[in-house]
């Protein structure tokens with residue numbers, strides 16, 4: 001495992017995707033344990049995608065999971081596919097199956113983005129507006145929250161990254177990248193199916209104390225190198241994923257293969 005530094009970004013490289021998921025799971029569980037020693041509740045943003053869900057499975061399998069007081073943890077999502085409740089492709093469905101169903105986390109602490117068949121929801125914009133209101137209900141709750149956007153300060157926001165450098169459902173060249181007057185946006189025409197999604201916007205992402213990007217696979221190498229180098233966000237959205245206190249890139253060797261290492 002090697003570490004490299006970018007401007008305000010720390011990259012930690014793991015031998016393979018399995019080790020990356022296991023290490024990220026342990027890192028997050030320990031981060032929750034440490035965080036609960038200083039403040040409650042904690043707010044964590046989850047991500048979809050293969051590595052994101054694999055990380056949740058590793059959390060479910062870890063003995064550390066039972067050391068966390070889940071009554072003091074609120075779980076959110078960085079994005080969601082705009083599909084009916086329970087649809088197997090929803091990030092929420094996959095997260096519940098991978099981890100949440102095994103945790104004693106109170107129902108009210110799990111904040112899913114409203115599904116396409118939820119009452120009063122007809123469009124991704126409806127879901128985005130409802131989620132923004134839910135986030136606002138918890139804004140300023142954690143100590144140290146500044147007067148930023150109406151969201152809780154995520155202690156950790158997990159993000160996956162696509163081969164095109166997208167994070168959450170903010171895709172290269174997409175108009176959602178320009179939305180800064182809202183914390184959640186409806187997305188249409190997503191190049192990654194399904195086409196309709198709901199995503200946090202930059203103000204919500206940037207309010208996070210820590211942003212962790214969890215990225216594996218050779219197909220991500222070019223975008224990871226651009227993201228870590230601080231590329232133009234329109235071309236490589238991952239470059240804009242910065243936490244207020246810490247930005248961690250957690251990679252496997254394949255995804256890091258084009259990233260300059262600390263020793264050159």
Ligand SMILES: O=C(O)[C@H](O)[C@@H](O)[C@H](O)[C@H](O)COP(=O)(O)O
Pocket residue numbers: 047048049050051052079080081091159160161162163166167168169192
């Ligand atoms: O809803 C989604 O699809 C995810 O939130 C998305 O942002 C994902 O994290 C990346 O596309 C990486 O996905 P993979 O890890 O499967 O490549």
